[in-house]
Amino acid sequence: MFEFGREFRIFAEIKSIPALMPDIAFLLPAYLLLGLPFSCFLLLWLGGKSLNKFAGWIGVLTTAAGLVVSLLYADAGAVHTLRFEWLTIGSHVVELSFRFDTLSAMMLAIVHFVALLVQLYSIAYMHDDRNVNRYFAFIQLFLFSMLGIVLSGSLLVMYIFWELVGLSSYLLIGFWYTKKRPVWAAQKAFVLNRIGDAAFLTGILMLFYYIGSTDFEVLSLEAGTISPGILTAIGICLFGGCVGKSAQFPLSGWLPDAMEGPTPVSALIHAATMVAAGIFLLARISFLLTVDARLVILVIGAITMVTGAVKALKGWDIKKVLAYSTMSQLGLMVMAVGFGSWQTALFHLATHAFFKAGLFLSAGSVIHAVTPGNELPGFEPDYDPQDMRTMGGLRKALPITFICYLICAAALAGLPFFSGFLSKDAIITEGFLWAAEFGTLGYLFPVLVIVSAGLTAFYMTRQVWLVFFGEKRFPAIVHPHESPVAMWLPMALLSALSLFFWFSINPFNAEGWFLHWIGKEHGEQLVWVPFIATAVTFLSIFLAYRETGADNPFKVNDPIPVGEPVQSPWSWLRGYSNEQYFLIPFEVITKYLKAFEKNIVDALVDLVARGSLVFGHFIAWVDRMFVDGAVHLTVFSIRSAGRAARNMQSGRIQSYYIVTVMGVFLLILWLVAL
Structure with missing residues (x-):
């Protein structure tokens, strides 16, 4: 049935050939590209803590090699496809x-470059961790x-x-699996992602089923053979x-809580690369939509965009505010695909990845600066170095x-002369062009x-x-200090890439190279779009200023409520945040299924068990009384007959005479009776 391939085939389709290769x-x-990181993972994982001192540099060099390969083999305008025959299912070759x-x-360029800078940053940020090899692995x-x-x-x-x-x-x-909240956040992310993955599968x-292949080249040719309703589904x-x-809504609840991981992880996975995988998927399958x-x-993108922006307005955790902002920006990219312009979605993906x-x-640098050492006298265990209410006045330090x-905040807010301004305006323009046709x-x-862009500028x-202005609100034990060069150099490079000229020569025209x-x-x-968007942005900044x-600006001086620790990895099912309310129907269904299992399924199982026990006792009694009784009766009868016969064969003449007389007498009685 299954025949695994023993050879591979290589195909290539060259749509335009600027340089034949x-x-x-x-x-x-x-x-x-695939072997380098996987080999490095095995090396760091199997090498153990003995590689802690060199793990970061091994990861950096491996990623730098991958970046060089990516740039050397970049061939814009051409499509090169490698196909390896894997297995055969019936008449289908997979x-x-x-x-x-x-x-x-x-x-490839974005993922490698951001990962390279994040790992360089992590060498200093994770310096004191005892499991550095596992982190880089x-x-x-x-x-x-x-x-x-x-x-x-x-x-x-x-x-x-x-x-x-x-x-x-x-x-x-x-990664910090000895703490409750990171484990809880990882489990939550895993569960919510599996729901989306089930739909994807x-x-x-x-x-x-309908085409017999999932290859993008085949799908682009055969998609028209599927009915519109099925294709929509x-x-x-x-x-x-x-x-x-x-x-995206309604599975967005995992992203803010994923900030429980190390801050460089948040920069790599939950801001620049992993969360962008969904946008990349939509760009790949745009011809199927x-x-x-x-x-x-x-609609889903719009809900996510607005929800994330509104939540960021009231957040106090410096990383969670950025996480809500990421939700909002991802919703904006999804909307661009909904407008029918996956190119502008990828444009914003690229600019967003950098800023x-x-x-x-930069948030990690701030947290690093205001985190006191546990060994210092007077350390306050309740102090949260990520709470912006305990920061302030840090721009000089x-x-x-x-x-x-x-710089990065200006790019996110969409200010002119920054990359975010170009990509947001491109999406807004596509939105109005789409609306003109839609109605x-x-x-x-x-x-x-x-409006969401205005909210972004405000928060x-x-x-x-x-974080950087106002009076100092952190405790006296905190002595802010600038991060080492290994940390601020990646920040500076990413900030430089947040300027406009990397993407367009004209700072007010998004359609650059x-x-x-x-x-x-x-x-x-639409020449008026940049002016309207800029006006809304500056108005929002003015209102915030x-x-x-x-x-009591932004209610920063209100008492900080004492947070309740997580009691269970699944306690989030009992207390819903706004992005988790979609779980309520599932809990209701679970409640009734639990009652059904207890009252019907368990009762049926108990009934069958008790019936089996009673029937077993009955069978045992029948076996003991009748089966074993019949055997015992037969044995007893044969034994008794044998004893009687043995008693009559005693060897005495008197006994034989008596038996003979009795036999004759009984024979006469029988003849008379007849």
Whole structure:
């Protein structure tokens, strides 16, 4: 039934050939890109703590080698596909395919570069941890998994690496497994992602049923053979994978709690790369998305975008505010796909990867600066170094961190001359162009994007002021200090990449070289969009600045409530946050299923058990009284007859005479009776 392939086949489709390259040449980079991080993972994992001193540099050098390979083999405008025959199911041949094209070239560069900077940062940040080798090993496993998604040439291969990314995320979020909250957060992320992955797998199986393949080349040719209704259902199911990985409504609850992991992990996985996998998936399958499927995607993205922005307005944890912001920005990217412009979604993915990773690393620098050592006398165990209410006035003590934070925050807020301004305006423009075709109700969505951009500017201004301005609110035991060069250098590089000229020469025109490089054709420009968006952004910054002059700005001086510790890894099922309310129906169903199991299933099992016990006792009694009794009766009868016969054969003549007389007498009685 199953016949595993013993050979591989290599195919290549060259759509445009700026520089002809032998297709066999892409076999080597495929082996290197996937083999380097996986080999490094095995080395660091098996090497144990003996490699703690060198683990960070081993990871950095491995990732740098991968980055060089990615840049050397980037071939924009061409598609190179490697297919390995894996197994045969009936008449279907299942292949493992890998794909090099413009999208993969872009993602390979972003993933490698951000991972390189994060690992360089982590060498200093994780210096005192006793399990450094395990930390860098997990990062390499994540890189292997993420690169597999980027290079996937089919949905089947993508799903395999998709699950490995989920495993890597689980391991990294719960890295400090001796603490309750990281373990709880890792379990929560794992469970919620499995829900989205189940929908993703359903879509893959449906495609395999209707087309017989999940290869992107085959799907692009055969998608038209599926009825629109079925194709819409398939698109929505595949979008379920994005809902889980990219933290969309209603599966977004895991992302803020994932901040329990190390801060560099938050920068790498939950800001720049892993959560972007869902957007990359949508870009890959954009040709499968019908108008109805895109409308569903648009609505989900809008809900996520607004929800994340509103939650960030009231957050106090410096990392969770950025996590809610990530939710909001991912919702914006999903909306861009809903508008029918996956190119602008990837544009914002690229800009967001740099400035959000920079923000997380800068936040880690702040946390590092205000965290007192446990060995110091008077250490306050209740002090939370991530609570912005216990910060303030840090710009003089942390000048480099302040500048980096300010630049990345300006890019996130969408201020002119920064990369975020270009990518957001591109999405807003696509939104209004889409609404012009959809109808009056469609204008609600680009307007929501502009409002959300205003909220983003407000909460980022709030965060910058709470952390770096105002009076000092941290305890006297805290002595803020600037981070070492290994930490601020990656922050500075990411901040520099948040400026506009890396993506467009014109700071007010989003359609620069980058958008055209990833396949965006020249479209209609709405010259008024940048002015409206900028006006809303500056108005929001002004409102936030005005709040800083209040007696109790942003309610920062209100008493800090004492948080309740997590009692159980699953206690989040008993107390719902706003993003978890979708679990209520599941708990109600579980409650009734529990009652059904107790009153029906368990009662039936008990009845069968008791009936079996009674029947067993009855069978034992029958066996004892009748079966064993019959055997005993037979034995007794034979034994008694034998004894009687033995008594008559005593050897005495008198006994024989008496027996003979009695026999004659009985014979006479019998004859008379007849």
